[in-house]
Amino acid sequence: MVTIRLLGPPAMDRPGGAAGQPRGRKAWALLAYLLLAERPPARGRLAELLFADADDPLGALRWTLAELRRTLGVRLDGDPVAVTVDPATVVDVRRVLAGRPDPAPLLDVEGELLEGVRLDSCLEFESWLVVERHRISALVEARLREAAAGLLAAGRAADATPFAARAVARNPLEEGNHELLIRCLTAAGDRVAAARQLAVCEDLFDRELGVEPSAAVREAAGGSTGSAMMPPLGGRAAAVSQLEAGQAAIAAGALEAGLQCLRRAVAEAGRCRDTGLRARALAALGGALVHAVRGRDGEGVVVLHEAILLATEAGERATAVTAHRELGFVEVQAGHRLTGEAWLARAQELAETDAEHAAVLGVRGMNASDRGDYPAAFARLEESVERARRGDDERQEAWSLSLLARAHLLRGERAQATAALDRSLDLVQRQRWLAFLPWPQILRAELDLHGGDTGAAADSLEQAWSLACQLDDPCWLGMAARGLALLHTAHGDHPAATEWHLRASSVCSRTPDRYQWVHGHVLDAAVTTAIERGDHERAVPLTTALATLAAHCDLRELTVRAHLHRHALGDATALSSARLLAADIDNPALTRLLRG
Template identity: 45%
Template sequence: MGLTVHLLGPPRVERPDGDGHQMRSRKSWALLACLVLGERPPTRSRLAGLLYAEAQDPMRALRWGLAEIRRCLGVTLDGDPVVLGLPPDAVVDVTVLTHGAWAAAVDLPGLGADLLEGVTVRDAPAFESWLLSERRRIAAAAEAILHEAALGRLAEDDLEAASRLAVRAAAMSPLDENHQALLIRLYRLAGDDRAAEQQFAAVTALFRKELGVAPGRAVEQAMAEGRRHREVVADDASVEAIVESGAAAVAAGAVETGVRSLRTAIGLADRSGHAPSRLAARLRLAEALIHSTRGMDEEGLAVLYEAERLGLADGDPAAVARARAEIGYVDFLRARYDRSHRRLTDALTVAGGSGPIAARATTYLGAVESDRAAYASAVRLLDRAAGLARSCADPRTEAYALSMLGRVHLLTGAVGPAAEHLDAAIRLAERDHWLAFLPWPQALRGEVHLAASETAAAAAVLQQAFARACQLGDPCWEGIAARSLALTAEAAGRTAEAFALLADARRRSNRMADSYVWLDAYILDAQCELGRRHGHPNAPLWVGALRRLASRTGMREMIVRAMWHGAALGHAGDHDAARLLAGDIANPVLDALLAQDPSRYRVSAASDGASTI
């Protein structure tokens, strides 16, 4: 066995030569974690600022820590930025957890344990902020692996193993509706109706107590799941006809009817054993559940894992790529960015460099990079995705890619390119009669109008976007439009209305289990900004919520923004930590924010709009 580094739980190292040397300094373990978990090699000045700012000679203290890591691991470690030269066969548990296959990650001995458990570092407030964020992110990654592994075992028809994994995921985050829906579905599929009913009752009581609401559609649909039967054989031609009619119904807007037909088709195809029909029915149903039916992503994911397994068994790379791209899309919505990136990269590898699947996967990858604040990479990917979609005459994927490209330019302050790309996305959607998508680029276009001080134009497009979103009943589109309307109200001096609209935006965007998590952070950031500026008494609560959410998901810019808001509220060390963590985020808008003195923005609570929520 090669070099193995354990950072989950109490840290330790296993060397192939049997050397039992372990690092004595807590800061050396902390330094190793920084080197392993960074997205790119960190500079020496950043590492010194994170861990050794209080030392008399920070760079000398850093050199000592690097030397201890070299001795312990027996590896090369040098340069500026600092590059950790691990051998090819080395295993680092956190890397397996975030980037490896679920089959390997689920067997990690430290799965579910804290990162650097028992390690505390004094006199390093910036590192403490970083470590808290990373611990939350790693805990979320463990949750995601357990959920993914449960779906994988379900696809293999190992319901007992899947249930054990789903129980662990639900225990880690009991208020995650998707974990609970999966567990209940597994009990129902196994024929254990009593366990399903008990779990449903317990979840309902928990949600009412903690959230004041009943579980949503995903849990209700899981309770409606029936036990699998395999004894009847159907005619292949009939199955194919049902698949096509179901898909046509979904495309025509009769989504519930189409979904019922596709569910029936899966059962009939499984009984017939006709491989193409089994795959086609699953892929069509999954895409309908994810893209056309709100609150049903969890069932769609389970179907996609089955489609992926069948595609691999039948030697159908196009089906495998299609399934992986859609799994990656759902992980993107849930802000499981490492898992999403892995799935989408795999989809591209299988699909090749062209065609509609490659266009879609590249679009989703660009969106992932944008959410994580890797803006230059996002622009390259989304530009390429729009070109791929155009080359294969896929206007909807092109419109989506252009809308995400417009969003990147909006977030980075490039108002002209943002307007250009969003206008193009709106034209494409209108030309293709994709009215269900229009509120998204329209809401972003409204924000571009605001950034250009075109308040009247912003109000006009945003009111239309919000009305359309409400007619569609789409939580995400309603949320983004309501957020933008709140900014319009604030720009017009209607502060109380702005606070009320932001609260409404969060309620709308989060009312279903398959919400777009980045949007929740985006709305929270606006609440923090307005709350801090106007001294709202809930501002500290919003800043804490944004920090927890951004930390769990790895939204790098949102973490920095939460810290800056915290600094403006008087939290010691947050401003320095924010500047250090923003070092590799290329965003002029963020740079301008961090260049300001946050103490200038401290105001007493309960000013404009303080009693509106």
């Protein structure tokens, strides 16, 4: 089997070690760009991107394409240039992108995309490559975690451990990776290794970050949640009772009591060997861990994987839809676009009712919007709103309308954003959905700020901040603090604005399972304010942080904005790089900025 390796030092492996590799770094650069481009690029664009320093750029491109055809056996035809790889040829980066059912090859992935390849004369390509390296690295890490969680949920902790260990090796400062590895070691019965890994994590975080790992990491070394040790409660009826009580308690905000009931429901359903009921209880517990408790996504993911296994076995279609959707939501919040979309696409395939479709489409629309794919976002969110109306699900309608409004707001379409937000707020208030109210309030306040109504914006933001503090929700706190920073900027109170920007960044990133888009949105606002004030000393490190986060989480629009900030800070090449990276983003507001 022929293998084309683009992860690590680029190379081609043939049976028997036969010779014949593409000559030159630009050949490998061209191949990687063609394989990873969202759509076939024009020959003129490729010549400009990689061969602008040649006497005959188009001639140099033709020669390089011919070199790739000769040595790799790939088809490279037409204008735009389409690449076709023989089905018998394995391309490592495509295998990662596709997410093959067998995760074993992930353990062989070493190094970064085009490791060792540097084209100092092609600065636009270098900018593209930096972003792609972050994106592919994050995807490999997400695939490793997904494989480990799936194997752990299936009772194969020993098989899961190498995947979790590799995730830690790739990103040792990601708390969730350590938590997952510790869970695997504990479940495999190696408590000594689990304790050792906990100590490694604690020392590393103290040395590099000056913080302690969260309680979830320490508790992972303790093994069972405790539900299996609880005495029998009386069979299936008791399990159903505990499930219903747990869901009611979570809805009422009594988190600890609700989680205890749900864990009991899981344990009792297992004792009475009711696979379907245990699947439903696990899905409820996983959803509660993901949505209601901060810092528990790691445990929630494993629980949801187990729920899918049991729901599939028992034919619990609706439960499978819920668990797939929740796993997709976790991945979307973490900035794992492809893995999130895969879970959500499967949920969509299983969904039957309007309510189920509305919920899944809402998260898919959120994912597309986060990535800057506005056509897909609008299509999915509008369908979600319509299906929620048909299904008489006012909360889902309000949720999807708020995301629709956010997309319009980011595109500068304020009238459409206002219409969607007013409807969302009306539904939220009618439902008395206080846990969600800060989000549309904050977006409405930003519209008021754009319209010059600072009084209305102040009222909304102060209410949202107060409620977010009561809810202790990092996402709402970060967004509200960002809005208050912008409000103080509008009033000319720059010291207060800086203080609120600092607070926004701190509160929205304080948990490992944060919503990465909000973190990036907060950083972007802080950079913008610093540049407008001429505070380049503060703006430079913030821009670097934004660029790294946006590339790692495939936040394409924020990646472009980071390059625009670099241009404003004096980087003469950053504007052309921003334009290259924005080529597929349909946002009129961003287009105006790119005109320079």
